[in-house]
Amino acid sequence: MAAMNDRLTAFGNQLIDSHIRLRELLGELRDGTYAGVDLATHCLTFCSILTAHHSAEDDEGFPVLARHFPELGPVLTELSRDHRQVAEVLDRLKAVSTMDVETAERELDTLAALLETHLVYEEKKLVAALDRLRPTDEEARAVARAVTLARRR
Numbered sequence: 001m002a003a004m005n006d007r008l009t010a011f012g013n014q015l016i017d018s019h020i021r022l023r024e025l026l027g028e029l030r031d032g033t034y035a036g037v038d039l040a041t042h043c044l045t046f047c048s049i050l051t052a053h054h055s056a057e058d059d060e061g062f063p064v065l066a067r068h069f070p071e072l073g074p075v076l077t078e079l080s081r082d083h084r085q086v087a088e089v090l091d092r093l094k095a096v097s098t099m100d101v102e103t104a105e106r107e108l109d110t111l112a113a114l115l116e117t118h119l120v121y122e123e124k125k126l127v128a129a130l131d132r133l134r135p136t137d138e139e140a141r142a143v144a145r146a147v148t149l150a151r152r153r
Helices: 002-031 039-068 070-093 101-132 137-147
Strands: none
Touching: 002 039, 002 101, 002 137, 039 070, 039 101, 039 137, 070 101
């Protein structure tokens, strides 16, 4: 049973680790320190990773949390709404290669502000629940997909 509890606690840690990586990728995008690719390619890669993460949360992780913690319903609804707002900015950023510098910087600043607020709120509201979660094996796989970032190179 101890291994199972360690695994469950790791879900909260995995979410935080994923958020740290998202912050790093966004920082690279904003300051131009990404290596080996141009801005448009890095932006599309970041957008793809973030979209996949949010889709996994909405489609797989959040439903599991809602079943186990119905009191989180309003929080999960708000987080999904945030995902849609972030997606709108990501859609605009797909055209970053055609934007002037000021517009691109403004869109990246908007994304950074939305994302940082979202990530902090999500961590504050979900990590403890993830650490208390006692999912079935199938639910555990769904939550694992939701809290882990896809690795893209």
